[in-house]
Amino acid sequence: MAASTASQIIEAIGGAGNVKSLTHCATRLRFELVDAGKVDQHRLETMKGVLGAVPQSGDRYQVVIGGAVATMYENIMHLPEMAGVDAGKGAVAGDKAQSDADVKAAERAKVRGKVAWMDSFFEYLSDSCPILGVLLGASIIIALINLCISIGIVPGEEANTSLVFIKAIWKGVFYFLPIMIAYNASKKLKVDPWLGGSIMAALMTPQFADLMDSEKWKGVTTCVKSATLGTTSCSTKVFGIPMLLNDYSGNVFVPLLMAAVLALVYHGLKKIIPDSVQIVFVPFFSMIIVGALTAFLIGPLGILAGNWLGVGLAWLNGHAPFIFAILIPMLYPFLVPLGLHWPLNALMLMNIQSLGYDFIQGPMGVWNFACFGATAGVLFISIRDKNKDMRQTSLGALAAGLLGGVSEPSLYGIHLRYKLIYKRMLVGCFAGGVVIAVLGWLFPSVTAAGESVRGVTTNAFAFTSLLTIPVFSQMWVYAVSIAVSFIVSMVLIIMLDYRTPEQKAEMNAASESDGTAVETAPADAAPVATATATATATAVRTTTVGAPVAGHVVSLDDAGDPVFASRALGEGVGIQPTDSTVVAPVSGVLQTVAETGHAFGLKTDDGIEVLVHVGIDTVKMNGEGFHVAVSANQRVNAGDTLVTVDFDKVKEAGYSTTTLMTVLNTAALAGVTPKTGVDVQAGQEVLDIQR
Structure with a gap:
C-alpha cells in the first residue's frame, strides 16, 4: 500500500x-x-x-x-x-x-x-522542522523525569548519577540546538550545512565561553547584571575591538540570522572565486567573515532582539494576563495552518534561555487540547455512524495529539476539510483561555528562581501532550484548563456535528457505494439536511456523463496533453469548443473550483468524480477571459453554467482551447467508455459509465 x-x-x-x-x-x-x-x-x-x-x-x-x-x-x-x-x-x-x-x-x-518575500521568510523559519523529532523526544524524557521525581520514584540529581546521565540526553538537544538549526537553515539556503554548523559551534566552544569568566580575565572582561532581564551581560576586547559575550546554548534566533548572512557571503564568494579553488577558499573566507560578524554583531543583536521580545510578552502576561492567556489559544488555530507558529516556538526557547522559564506554552496547550477535543468528537461520531475511514483518520490523529502533542494530523486530516469544526473548536480555545487566565491570576506560578509569575510556566520546551503535563508549574491549573478546552470542543462537535448537510449527504453516498452502513440524520437536524439525505438515499446511479461544452469530441490521445493522454487522471474525452459556455456535465457538488476558472471538480451523489479542465495550460492566464458562475461546495444540476470563456482571448494568448473531461475514479469502476469523433451540443452524452 x-x-x-x-x-x-x-x-x-x-x-x-x-x-x-x-x-x-x-x-x-x-x-x-x-x-x-x-x-x-x-x-x-x-x-x-x-x-x-x-x-x-x-x-x-x-x-x-x-x-x-x-x-x-x-x-x-x-x-x-x-x-x-x-x-x-x-x-x-x-x-x-x-x-x-x-x-x-x-x-x-x-x-x-x-507577498513572495514574506512567504519565503516564513518558509525559511518553518523549514527548521527536521529538528522537531528530537525536540519531541527530549520533551517526553523531560516529562517522564519530572513525573518520576515528583512522585518519589527516583531521588534528586545530587544522589543519582543515572539521573544525571538521563538529563544529559535531553539537555544535549537544547544545548546544541543552535548548531542543529544552523545546519538546517544553511541547507535550506543552499549553503554547505556543515559550514553553518561549524561557525555556530565556534561560539559554543569551552574556550569562547571561558571569556565570560571575569575573574580569570581580570581587566579584560567585565560583566554587568541586567535588572530588567535578570541576566548577566559580559564584554571583552578582541583585536582591540569591543565584543559582547553571550551564552548561545539553546538559542534559535542567532543561528537563523547567521545562516541568512552566510548565504549572502557564501554565494557571493562563489561568484568571484575560480571554480578550481572554491572547495578551499569559499569555506575559508566564509568562516573568517561570517564567524567574525556573528561574534561581534549578529550574535549580540540576535540575543538582544530575542530577549526584548520575551520581555515584551512577559510584560503583557504580567499586566494583562487575561488578554494574553486568551489571545494565544485563539491565534494558534490560524497560525499553524499558515506555518506562522514557528517564530513563537522559537521565542519559547529564547524565554527559557534568557528568563529561565517560558509562559507561552501553557496557553498554547489550551489550543492544542481544544484541537484534540474536536478530533475526539469526530471520532465519537465516526464510531456512532460506523464510518470506517473517518474513524481510522481521527483515531490516528487523536493518538498523535494526546501522546505526542502534534496537531498537524488533526488539522490537515480533518479540521481544515470540515470548516464547521473551527467554530466549535474556537469556543473550546476561548473557554480554556478564560480558565487559565483566571486560575493563573489567582494562583501564580513560582519559577526555579523563586519569582512569582502570573499564569502557567515551564522551565523546559515541551510539546503539549498528556505526557508533558508534569513539566508545568501550577500543574493542576494547566490540567484543569486543558481539560476544559478539550471537553468543550468535544461536546460541541458531538452535539452540533462537524459537517454541513451537503458534506453529510456526500458521506452517505460514499457509504452506500462502498457497501458500508449509512448514517442517519439526527432528529433535530434542519429540514434541508433531511431532504438532502433522503435525496441521496434514493439517488439514481450515474450511467452517462454529458458534454461540458458544445464542439467536436476527440480522444484524450489526440487532445494535446500527455498527462491526460496517459489516463493518470482517468478515462475521458477532449472537446474542441464551438461555444463559450461551459456547463456542468453531471449533477452533484462542486468539490473544487479553480479561482482562475480553468478547472472544476464535481462529485455526483453516487460517487462519480468528474474533472472539467478548460483548455491546456490556461491556468497561466490567471483568470483573464474566464467569468466563473459558481463556487466551491455548491450543488449544481447538469446543464448549469460553470464558466463563460472568451476562447478567442485564449487563442490569442497562445493556448489550446481543447476542453478536457475525465472521470477521476475510473479505476474504481467497471469501465468508462468515451464517444469520440462526433459533434455534440452541451449536455449530450459523451461518456458511458459501467459499474
Missing part, C-alpha cells in the same frame, strides 16, 4: 520529471517543483495515506502525511523514476489539473503566496 501510494503521489505531483528536489519534516513532504501548475491537488486530497496538500509560493509544494512521513519519503526516493532527483535534473512533464479551491489552499491563500 505504501509503495503504491508513493507512486500515486509522484504521479499527482506532476511526475518525477516535475520534481527538482524533495525533503521532509516531522509531518510533511516538501517538494520543489519545476512547475506547480502541474499538480493535481484534488487527486492528492482524496488519496488514502495523504492528510492534505498545501501550495506554497513559487513552485514549492507540501504534501501532509503525518507520523509516517519518513517511511513515505523513503518509499518515494526508492522509486526508479526518482533516481537523480536530488541533483535537480527534473524535466518538464505534461500539465495536470491544479485545484485552487481546495479548503486548505484557500486558507493559506489569504496570507501566503501574495
Whole structure:
C-alpha cells in the first residue's frame, strides 16, 4: 500500500520529471517543483495515506502525511523514476489539473503566496522542522523525569548519577540546538550545512565561553547584571575591538540570522572565486567573515532582539494576563495552518534561555487540547455512524495529539476539510483561555528562581501532550484548563456535528457505494439536511456523463496533453469548443473550483468524480477571459453554467482551447467508455459509465 501510494503521489505531483528536489519534516513532504501548475491537488486530497496538500509560493509544494512521513519519503526516493532527483535534473512533464479551491489552499491563500518575500521568510523559519523529532523526544524524557521525581520514584540529581546521565540526553538537544538549526537553515539556503554548523559551534566552544569568566580575565572582561532581564551581560576586547559575550546554548534566533548572512557571503564568494579553488577558499573566507560578524554583531543583536521580545510578552502576561492567556489559544488555530507558529516556538526557547522559564506554552496547550477535543468528537461520531475511514483518520490523529502533542494530523486530516469544526473548536480555545487566565491570576506560578509569575510556566520546551503535563508549574491549573478546552470542543462537535448537510449527504453516498452502513440524520437536524439525505438515499446511479461544452469530441490521445493522454487522471474525452459556455456535465457538488476558472471538480451523489479542465495550460492566464458562475461546495444540476470563456482571448494568448473531461475514479469502476469523433451540443452524452 505504501509503495503504491508513493507512486500515486509522484504521479499527482506532476511526475518525477516535475520534481527538482524533495525533503521532509516531522509531518510533511516538501517538494520543489519545476512547475506547480502541474499538480493535481484534488487527486492528492482524496488519496488514502495523504492528510492534505498545501501550495506554497513559487513552485514549492507540501504534501501532509503525518507520523509516517519518513517511511513515505523513503518509499518515494526508492522509486526508479526518482533516481537523480536530488541533483535537480527534473524535466518538464505534461500539465495536470491544479485545484485552487481546495479548503486548505484557500486558507493559506489569504496570507501566503501574495507577498513572495514574506512567504519565503516564513518558509525559511518553518523549514527548521527536521529538528522537531528530537525536540519531541527530549520533551517526553523531560516529562517522564519530572513525573518520576515528583512522585518519589527516583531521588534528586545530587544522589543519582543515572539521573544525571538521563538529563544529559535531553539537555544535549537544547544545548546544541543552535548548531542543529544552523545546519538546517544553511541547507535550506543552499549553503554547505556543515559550514553553518561549524561557525555556530565556534561560539559554543569551552574556550569562547571561558571569556565570560571575569575573574580569570581580570581587566579584560567585565560583566554587568541586567535588572530588567535578570541576566548577566559580559564584554571583552578582541583585536582591540569591543565584543559582547553571550551564552548561545539553546538559542534559535542567532543561528537563523547567521545562516541568512552566510548565504549572502557564501554565494557571493562563489561568484568571484575560480571554480578550481572554491572547495578551499569559499569555506575559508566564509568562516573568517561570517564567524567574525556573528561574534561581534549578529550574535549580540540576535540575543538582544530575542530577549526584548520575551520581555515584551512577559510584560503583557504580567499586566494583562487575561488578554494574553486568551489571545494565544485563539491565534494558534490560524497560525499553524499558515506555518506562522514557528517564530513563537522559537521565542519559547529564547524565554527559557534568557528568563529561565517560558509562559507561552501553557496557553498554547489550551489550543492544542481544544484541537484534540474536536478530533475526539469526530471520532465519537465516526464510531456512532460506523464510518470506517473517518474513524481510522481521527483515531490516528487523536493518538498523535494526546501522546505526542502534534496537531498537524488533526488539522490537515480533518479540521481544515470540515470548516464547521473551527467554530466549535474556537469556543473550546476561548473557554480554556478564560480558565487559565483566571486560575493563573489567582494562583501564580513560582519559577526555579523563586519569582512569582502570573499564569502557567515551564522551565523546559515541551510539546503539549498528556505526557508533558508534569513539566508545568501550577500543574493542576494547566490540567484543569486543558481539560476544559478539550471537553468543550468535544461536546460541541458531538452535539452540533462537524459537517454541513451537503458534506453529510456526500458521506452517505460514499457509504452506500462502498457497501458500508449509512448514517442517519439526527432528529433535530434542519429540514434541508433531511431532504438532502433522503435525496441521496434514493439517488439514481450515474450511467452517462454529458458534454461540458458544445464542439467536436476527440480522444484524450489526440487532445494535446500527455498527462491526460496517459489516463493518470482517468478515462475521458477532449472537446474542441464551438461555444463559450461551459456547463456542468453531471449533477452533484462542486468539490473544487479553480479561482482562475480553468478547472472544476464535481462529485455526483453516487460517487462519480468528474474533472472539467478548460483548455491546456490556461491556468497561466490567471483568470483573464474566464467569468466563473459558481463556487466551491455548491450543488449544481447538469446543464448549469460553470464558466463563460472568451476562447478567442485564449487563442490569442497562445493556448489550446481543447476542453478536457475525465472521470477521476475510473479505476474504481467497471469501465468508462468515451464517444469520440462526433459533434455534440452541451449536455449530450459523451461518456458511458459501467459499474
